[in-house]
Amino acid sequence: MLATAILFLLVFAGIPLIYTVILSFQEIDPFKINRIVHEWVGFENYRDTLGSAKAWSVFSNTVIFLCLSVSIQFVVGFGLALVFVSRFVGRDVMRGLFLVSWITPQIAVGIIWVSIFSQKIGILNYALTSLGIVDAPIGWLTDPDYALYSVTIANIWLGIPFNMIFLTVGLLAIPSNLYEAARMDGANAWSRFRHVTLPSMIPTIVTVISLGIIFTLQQFELFAAMTSGGPAGASLVMQYWSWEFSFLTFEIGKGSTIATAMLLFVTVVGGFYVYFSRVDDVV
Numbered sequence: 001m002l003a004t005a006i007l008f009l010l011v012f013a014g015i016p017l018i019y020t021v022i023l024s025f026q027e028i029d030p031f032k033i034n035r036i037v038h039e040w041v042g043f044e045n046y047r048d049t050l051g052s053a054k055a056w057s058v059f060s061n062t063v064i065f066l067c068l069s070v071s072i073q074f075v076v077g078f079g080l081a082l083v084f085v086s087r088f089v090g091r092d093v094m095r096g097l098f099l100v101s102w103i104t105p106q107i108a109v110g111i112i113w114v115s116i117f118s119q120k121i122g123i124l125n126y127a128l129t130s131l132g133i134v135d136a137p138i139g140w141l142t143d144p145d146y147a148l149y150s151v152t153i154a155n156i157w158l159g160i161p162f163n164m165i166f167l168t169v170g171l172l173a174i175p176s177n178l179y180e181a182a183r184m185d186g187a188n189a190w191s192r193f194r195h196v197t198l199p200s201m202i203p204t205i206v207t208v209i210s211l212g213i214i215f216t217l218q219q220f221e222l223f224a225a226m227t228s229g230g231p232a233g234a235s236l237v238m239q240y241w242s243w244e245f246s247f248l249t250f251e252i253g254k255g256s257t258i259a260t261a262m263l264l265f266v267t268v269v270g271g272f273y274v275y276f277s278r279v280d281d282v283v
Contacts, residue, residue: 017263023256030250038253045257049245054233061148062217062237069155069219070212076156077163077208084164085171095164102161110225113154117141117226144234147227151235154222159215163208170204171197203276210273214266238262 024045026038049055084095101109116124117140125137140150174197182192220239223229229236229244236244238258246255 020256020263021260023253024260026253028250028252030252033252041253045253049254049257050261057233058236058238058241061235062239065148065152065155065219065237066213066216068149068152069159069216070209072156073159073163073212074205074209077160078167080160080164081167081171084168098164099161101158102165106158106219106221107225109154109158110222113150113157113222114141114226117150141227142231144231147231147235151222151226154226155216155219158222159212162215163212166208166211167201167204170201173204174200206273206276210269213269217262217266 023038025040025042027041027044028038029035032038080098084091104112116122119125119137119139119142122137122140124140125134128134129137138146140146178196178200179192182196187195217239220243223235223237223240227235229240239262242255242258242262244255245251245258
């Protein structure tokens with residue numbers, strides 16, 4: 001059984017990843033894409049992409065998108081998890097409503113947010129102008145100052161349920177006798193949260209944040225549906241840039257270069273998670 005699982009991972013994950021890394025060192029002729037071996041160009045693709053002036057802008061956009069998405073998803077998800085571990089009327093219904101975004105196809109989520117952020121018919125602009133907060137509709141998806149943050153908001157909404165579910169499971173796994181002992185010692189709610197909840201939740205928190213980083217760097221559909229990396233590259237991130245090179249300009253070697261750089265970063269994140277998990281198991 002183990003051998004079958006290893007073979008499956010090797011064929012459907014390992015080989016494609018290795019081949020992507022190899023492609024990053026080659027110049028791919030789109031008219032001869034069926035060839036296994038292509039012209040070897042060494043680190044030329046890395047110099048042309050990661051060493052370009054555009055790379056810094058794309059990298060900055062990616063960092064902003066990643067940090068805002070993961071941090072806000074976690075904070076809001078943790079807050080909701082703390083709410084939903086308590087029993088109250090309508091809890092299950094409300095929890096189910098929060099899961100709607102998670103089970104909705106991402107491309108559909110993108111279309112929904114396009115309708116919300118639309119400059120002409122969007123409900124957000126209608127509400128802001130009706131309340132007198134703004135004088136004229138804002139181009140949330142067409143203005144370079146707002147485009148990236150608009151997609152980020154959509155991604156935050158999409159990822160909150162994932163954080164909420166995992167963190168709720170972690171909270172429910174904390175032994176109740178720890179809280180009882182803390183109450184007997186006179187600890188108030190904040191002290192119980194700081195000295196009981198947070199230390200007990202560290203393994204779950206590390207897992208949620210690590211997976212959140214990986215999932216956020218995989219986000220493609222929202223950018224495709226909402227901005228296509230525009231306007232003028234204002235919302236262009238690494239994963240979409242890789243797709244543009246590979247499938248718009250057919251510079252597959254350069255697209256593979258960006259994918260390889262992202263793979264290295266995700267590997268570091270995964271390695272940190274595995275290391276932390278082992279240390280926690282030993283402790």
